[in-house]
Amino acid sequence: MNPNDLMALPVPPALALGLFGLTFVVHMLFLGLLVAALWARVGAEWGKKDLYAVEPLHRAGVLAFSTTITAGVAPLLFVQVLYGKYFYSSSISIGFPWLAIVGYLLVGFYSLYLWRWRWEKSGGPSGAGKVFVLLTILCVIAIGFTYSWNYLQSLSSAPWTQAVRHSKVGQRLVGYGGAAAIASGAWVMWLGHSWRNDRKTPTGAAIASIAGGVLALGWASSSQFAIGDWGMAGWILILGAGFLSLAAGIIGLFRRIGLARWPAALATVAALTGLVIQRESYRLIMLAGDYDSATVAVRPQWGAFAMFVVVLLLGIATLVWLLRVVRDAQRAMWT
Amino acid sequence: MNFPIFDPGPMGLSSLVAVIAIVHVLIAHFAVGGGIAIPWLEARAIRTNDRVLGDFLHKYSRFLILFSFVAGAVTGVGIWFVIAIASPEAITVLIRQFVWAWATEWVFFIVEITSGYVYYFYWDRMSPKTHVRVGIVYAVSAWMSLFVINGILTFMLTPGDWLATGSFWDAWLNPTFWPSLFLRTVSALALAGIFVAVVANLDRSLDREKGRHIIEAGSVFLVPLALMIPLSVWYFAVAPHKASQLALGGAVAMTMFFGFGILASTLVGLYAYFGLIKNRRYINLETALLLAAIAFVATASMEYVREGIRKPFIIYDYMYANGLKVDEVDKINQSGFFEAKPVVAHEFDHLAATPEERGRVIYQVECQRCHAVDGYNAIRPLIATWDAEMIKFNTRRLNRLKGFMPPFAGSESDLNDLVAYLSTLRTANWQAGAAKSESKGGGQ
Numbered sequence: 001m002n003p004n005d006l007m008a009l010p011v012p013p014a015l016a017l018g019l020f021g022l023t024f025v026v027h028m029l030f031l032g033l034l035v036a037a038l039w040a041r042v043g044a045e046w047g048k049k050d051l052y053a054v055e056p057l058h059r060a061g062v063l064a065f066s067t068t069i070t071a072g073v074a075p076l077l078f079v080q081v082l083y084g085k086y087f088y089s090s091s092i093s094i095g096f097p098w099l100a101i102v103g104y105l106l107v108g109f110y111s112l113y114l115w116r117w118r119w120e121k122s123g124g125p126s127g128a129g130k131v132f133v134l135l136t137i138l139c140v141i142a143i144g145f146t147y148s149w150n151y152l153q154s155l156s157s158a159p160w161t162q163a164v165r166h167s168k169v170g171q172r173l174v175g176y177g178g179a180a181a182i183a184s185g186a187w188v189m190w191l192g193h194s195w196r197n198d199r200k201t202p203t204g205a206a207i208a209s210i211a212g213g214v215l216a217l218g219w220a221s222s223s224q225f226a227i228g229d230w231g232m233a234g235w236i237l238i239l240g241a242g243f244l245s246l247a248a249g250i251i252g253l254f255r256r257i258g259l260a261r262w263p264a265a266l267a268t269v270a271a272l273t274g275l276v277i278q279r280e281s282y283r284l285i286m287l288a289g290d291y292d293s294a295t296v297a298v299r300p301q302w303g304a305f306a307m308f309v310v311v312l313l314l315g316i317a318t319l320v321w322l323l324r325v326v327r328d329a330q331r332a333m334w335t
Numbered sequence: 336m337n338f339p340i341f342d343p344g345p346m347g348l349s350s351l352v353a354v355i356a357i358v359h360v361l362i363a364h365f366a367v368g369g370g371i372a373i374p375w376l377e378a379r380a381i382r383t384n385d386r387v388l389g390d391f392l393h394k395y396s397r398f399l400i401l402f403s404f405v406a407g408a409v410t411g412v413g414i415w416f417v418i419a420i421a422s423p424e425a426i427t428v429l430i431r432q433f434v435w436a437w438a439t440e441w442v443f444f445i446v447e448i449t450s451g452y453v454y455y456f457y458w459d460r461m462s463p464k465t466h467v468r469v470g471i472v473y474a475v476s477a478w479m480s481l482f483v484i485n486g487i488l489t490f491m492l493t494p495g496d497w498l499a500t501g502s503f504w505d506a507w508l509n510p511t512f513w514p515s516l517f518l519r520t521v522s523a524l525a526l527a528g529i530f531v532a533v534v535a536n537l538d539r540s541l542d543r544e545k546g547r548h549i550i551e552a553g554s555v556f557l558v559p560l561a562l563m564i565p566l567s568v569w570y571f572a573v574a575p576h577k578a579s580q581l582a583l584g585g586a587v588a589m590t591m592f593f594g595f596g597i598l599a600s601t602l603v604g605l606y607a608y609f610g611l612i613k614n615r616r617y618i619n620l621e622t623a624l625l626l627a628a629i630a631f632v633a634t635a636s637m638e639y640v641r642e643g644i645r646k647p648f649i650i651y652d653y654m655y656a657n658g659l660k661v662d663e664v665d666k667i668n669q670s671g672f673f674e675a676k677p678v679v680a681h682e683f684d685h686l687a688a689t690p691e692e693r694g695r696v697i698y699q700v701e702c703q704r705c706h707a708v709d710g711y712n713a714i715r716p717l718i719a720t721w722d723a724e725m726i727k728f729n730t731r732r733l734n735r736l737k738g739f740m741p742p743f744a745g746s747e748s749d750l751n752d753l754v755a756y757l758s759t760l761r762t763a764n765w766q767a768g769a770a771k772s773e774s775k776g777g778g779q
Contacts, residue, residue: 007427010434010503063452069408070448074441076415080430085338088423091416092341099420102355102413109405160339304435304503308442315442318472322446322453325469329460 009081010301013293016078021276023074028176028272030068032183034140036191037061039184039209041115041133045125056191058119061112069105083154086287090153093160094146101146108139141173148172155283157290171220178216179275182241185209186268189248189261203252203260210245210264217271218242221278231281237274241267338423338658340699345710348421348703353642355417357635359410361526363481364519364634366403368527370447370477372556373399373454374470379552381463387545388552393458395534400455404448421704424658425491425649432497432506433487440483447476481519489515492574492645494653514570521559521566522634525603528556529626536620547617554611560604563597575651578644581739589643592636599633646739655741657704664744671746672697694756697749701741708760715760727754 009016040057080087091098115132122129149169156162188206218238244267251260284291343351373396380388419426430437450473458466486507490497497506531553535546571579582593603626610616618626649656659667667675673685673693685693698714706714718726730753734742743750 007431010431066404066408066448069412070441070445073412073444074438077430077434077437077441080419080426081434084423084427084430088419088426089338092339092420092423095341095420096343099413099416102409102416105409105412106406109409113401113405299501301435301503304507308435308438311439311442315446318446318476319449322449322469322472325461325465326453326457329457333460 008297008299010299011081011305012298012300013082013296016081017280017293020075020078020082021273021280023071023078024276025269025272027068027071027075028179028275029183029268030064030071031180032185032268033060033187034064034068035180036184036187037064038133038137038140039188039205042137044119045130045133047125057188058116060187060191061116062109065109065112082293083283083287083291086154086156086159086291087150090150090159094150094153098146098150101143104139104142104146108136108143111135111139144173144176145169148176151279151283155286157287174216175220175275178213178218178220179272181209181213181216182245182271183213183268185213185245186261186264189257189264193257193261203255203257206264207245207249207252207260210267211242211249214238214242214245214267214271217275221275231278231285234274234277234279234281237270237277241271241274244270340703341420342699342703343707345707345713347705347707347711349642349705350711352414352417352421353639355410355414356642357638359407359414360638361631361634362403362407362410364523365526365530366399366407366447367477367481367520368523368525368556369395369399369403369530370451371474371524372527372531372553374467374474376552377463377470378467381467387541388549391535391538391541391549393455394538395531396455396458398530398534400451404451408448422649422656422658424660425654428650428654429487429490432490432503435503436483436487436507440480443476443480443483447473447480450476478520481523482516485516485519486512488641491648491650492578492641494651498652510573511570514566514573518563518566518570518637521562522600522630522637524556525560525600526630526634528553528607529603529623529630531556532618532623533620533627536618536623543617547615550618551611551615554607557604557607558612560600561608563600563604567597574644577738578651581644581646582640586643586739589640592643593640596633596636596640599629603629643739647734647741657701657741659701659741659744664742667744668746672700672744672749690752690755691759692756693749694752694754697745697753698756701744701753705740714757718757719761723754723758726757727751730754730757 037057037060041061044058111132115129115136118126118129118132149164149166152164152168152172153159153162185206185208188209189203192203192206218235221238222235244263248260248263248267251263284293341348373392376388377392379385380392450469454466454469454473457469461469486509489511490506490509493510495505495509496502497509532550535541535549535553538546541549571582577585582589584590611618645651645656647655649658652661654660655664663675673683683696685696688696702714706712706717709715721729727750729736730743731750733740743753745753
């Protein structure tokens with residue numbers, strides 16, 4: 001047995017990188033849904049009734065949190081496959097603050113549940129309700145902060161010698177916050193559009209969120225790094241997202257939310273893809289010399305990969321079936 | 336592979352891992368067992384037109400979702416984080432061998448969560464037949480995620496042919512895969528059955544007769560516990576001989592935990608059959624909670640035993656608990672610890688350092704995973720009465736001194752360094768001085 005073989009990557013790096021990017025975008029999409037749900041709750045507690053009007057957003061809160069976590073597991077998996085050495089070293093050198101994520105997750109998640117329970121009990125805003133909303137928001141920010149910290153910390157061949165300034169982490173966080181804001185705006189539009197009882201949906205807020213998000217994301221990523229070949233592609237995508245959100249804004253001016261949601265959705269996908277590309281190009285620039293995906297040993301496990309693909313296809317088919325079941329159930333409720 | 340070292344202080348790394356792991360296993364098993372029990376019972380309730388049972392299941396599934404979806408997902412992430420910090424070398428091997436298994440598990444997990452929510456939130460909003468079908472999707476995906484992860488857990492105890500072939504399938508479908516899968520399934524079902532009794536007692540809308548009816552329905556899931564003994568015999572028959580010996584008398588604590596786990600499980604299983612089903616006994620809240628506590632302790636004991644009997648390895652016959660690979664040890668013995676540059680990754684100038692400082696690094700790499708200085712399995716009291724000669728004598732034959740310790744890896748001068756450091760622990764003066772120069776991640 002050749003021990004080097006056992007340490008070889010079980011997947012060609014390009015494939016792992018592709019899957020990482022794809023699942024990371026999905027993760028950020030759900031994070032956007034969570035942010036949208038939090039918006040709605042802030043609106044409900046502090047009186048902006050038009051955001052509260054989107055009832056599906058409230059229902060989505062708990063669901064969005066668990067789907068965000070679940071969707072986040074996959075990129076976490078591929079990041080370890082690709083950059084395990086750096087990722088573990090940075091996690092270790094962060095230590096307890098890194099482990100604290102578990103606590104943030106628990107508190108944030110239960111606060112979401114508790115908010116809903118409190119809202120139903122008191123039938124409207126309450127002091128405790130406000131506290132629960134704030135707790136969840138703080139936990140989400142803390143989680144984002146810690147992840148950004150770990151990402152920046154891991155961008156070195158010897159992460160434990162690198163001390164990352166918190167202001168830098170904050171800047172990074174603004175970028176993710178921007179990405180989540182963009183996605184949240186798109187969710188508000190889609191959910192608002194399909195929501196039947198009240199056609200008056202918060203187009204303006206959704207578009208402001210998308211435009212602001214594009215700005216934040218663009219600023220955070222462009223101010224941070226030198227543009228390489230790939231970084232450029234990411235930058236173009238984020239710029240494109242800016243134009244798309246402008247288009248959505250103009251369409252939105254005429255209150256045509258059904259139409260505006262399309263450029264909004266495109267803007268979201270473009271911006272998130274741009275974010276991922278920039279993030280990974282930045283990493284590769286920083287790790288150049290120590291890590292080169294062209295030279296790492298690879299021993300692909302195609303059999304196991306095939307198992308994954310088959311299960312994935314079955315899983316998607318099952319999810320489609322479940323969504324249809326839900327759609328039928330909802331139809332039955334409304335008729 | 337070079338990693339910095341995480342110093343968790345007195346809590347110790349292995350106890351940190353153990354706490355989160357046990358909580359997670361309990362919740363995850365409950366999620367699987369509950370996922371099977373609920374649609375099963377619902378189908379029965381529909382067939383027999385049993386409204387009481389049907390309404391109860393709605394409440395019970397809320398409990399399952401609140402409990403398992405939140406805490407299960409979060410502790411799952413948590414255990415991952417902690418292990419990555421405690422044993423990055425082992426995780427590196429695991430992730431490279433099993434990334435597709437984990438990716439597969441992830442798909443099941445997504446289906447599990449989605450179907451679970453649909454099942455709960457759309458209760459009574461679809462035809463009973465469709466609803467049971469959604470429940471079955473939930474049950475199958477929950478159990479399949481256990482199926483997948485089970486192969487990774489058992490791999491660490493019995494890597495089997497993988498040691499020679501390096502093949503994914505040999506690693507995943509390893510010798511203890513099947514007995515462990517059945518053991519886990521049995522305990523998952525039992526947890527679900529016990530929680531039926533707990534929730535039925537907490538539900539104020541049920542009178543005693545209805546409560547008895549529901550508890551009886553749930554107790555079916557306790558009966559398989561009677562299989563615990565034959566399944567364990569099977570498990571230990573295929574486990575490494577040395578590991579089985581640890582559980583069956585070799586290590587007192589392990590044997591006691593194991594004995595308790597097996598005995599308690601079997602008794603609860605027999606009681607369920609003869610007491611609850613045959614004689615229609617009622618379980619009140621206190622008894623239900625007591626049963627739940629027994630189930631908790633039994634499950635935790637079994638996990639403790641599973642982790643314990645693997646020592647001194649983290650991946651049997653391949654990697655020791657301190658992250659040194661078996662074939663690495665010879666190399667380190669020959670070339671010396673610092674020349675071989677195992678796991679430790681600090682910028683550490685060993686030539687300029689004192690023997691005590693060098694010894695401390697060796698201790699951090701080779702011993703700290705299992706021994707805090709003070710606190711969990713503390714080293715200080717263990718050597719308190721020994722002089723330097725004695726420490727040296729025993730450290731040289733560490734793996735024979737206690738079979739669950741890896742051998743000391745290093746040259747004669749490394750051994751002297753380690754002994755020099757350990758000797759300072761008895762006086763504790765040097766330690767106080769060194770603590771100042773220490774930084775997070777083990778000093779630079």
